[in-house]
Amino acid sequence: MDQPKNYAVLTNNTSKTKNLVHSLLSGPLPQRFEALENKVGLLFSRSEIHRFMNEEERHDVKIITQDTQQSLKTMSSGEQKKALLRHLLSQSPDFLVLVNPFDNLDVATQANLKEQLLTISKTTVLVQVVSRLEDILPITSNYFKLENGSLKSYPDSDSFFKANQTTTLGFQLPIPPPIQDIDVESDALVVFKNVSVSFDGRQVLNNISWTIKQGEFWQLIGPNGSGKTTLLSMVTGDSHKGYGKDLTLFGQKKGSGESVWDLKSKIGYFTPAMTDKFNGYHSVENMLVSGFHDSVGLYIRPSDHEKRVAKEWLKLLELEHKKDIQFLELTQGQKRLVMTARAMVKHPPLLILDEPTAGLDDANAALFIALVNKISNESNTTIVFVSHRKEVGLEPQFDYILEMGESGSKGTVK
């Protein structure tokens, strides 16, 4: 049997990917995809994982996690993707539409999935819809780019790759200073001492000792399921697992009566899920100002001073002309820049960025990295940047690496 054709569509922030995915799966098919006519296609994407997550939760049923006790929600990204792929393949589709399949996956899990997809491609057509050139599989035969909703096709891989290499410029203006400094009692902002965490009797973190000091720039790296989110949620106060552990935050022992709000006031936080699910109506300026009030979206009147600082940030991001439009109207890359500026406006002692470049195209990822490097160079804020990808161009001082073992992950500093 001939190997089926495999397609790759490179997307960027203007692409209108949803429309393309819809017409691939439900018609009318775009030109040059006629081979998929009357074929059954299924979707492999983060949005599908979220859809199943909602369904499993709302109806208290197990759809794609039937072979395990654990809920889809509490699984790591790698575990979730594995479960979805297994579920899709059990239905023997003619083709799979894969939207950024390698996002949120560590190197080993990516390699594993890549191998699996190469095998699947021998019998099932793959339509890869990806925002990173490096994610495109070598079995691709038909190349496209989706821009402003229209598809451009390329005669061969050479012309495709040549036409789509990107170069990015950085930001020119300096980081605006804070309105007032936030005092912290100790130079050591976060101190984990021999902290172990288990879920349902299974140890996930094993004797973690990690000290994060003022002004440092860390990258937290670890495979899917190694406990990165678990570790950070003890810092942000989103997990009760920190109680009863030897954990000191901003000079105060965890569980010594600190309020979650007090904690949140010292932390700037951004993860793409914050904007993926956000659908409130707020102007870009108000979204930025809301960082002064530890809310996502502004529910009070901004002061003149706050507006002035917001304006300076928007100037730096070269988005000043967008200040009065709805935040929802921004492109994905612009939203991430604004949300990072939002997290940073008050110059919090600690800025946590959890997989902030997932889903961005190469050019926007590079721009985002340039902003983070700039924040690190021009402020006294400590940065913890979580990512599976060794981000090209990111300049952390230290890596904290989680390595999984039989009795949970151990951490090392590099």
Ligand SMILES: Nc1ncnc2c1ncn2[C@@H]1O[C@H](COP(=O)(O)OP(=O)(O)OP(=O)(O)O)[C@@H](O)[C@H]1O
């Ligand atoms: N509430 C929970 N109940 C049961 N197991 C959990 C819970 N939260 C996390 N886990 C498990 O703990 C392990 C670590 O999960 P965590 O989400 O912290 O990993 P991660 O390194 O952030 O993964 P990823 O990079 O894929 O997001 C996983 O095996 C996960 O299934």
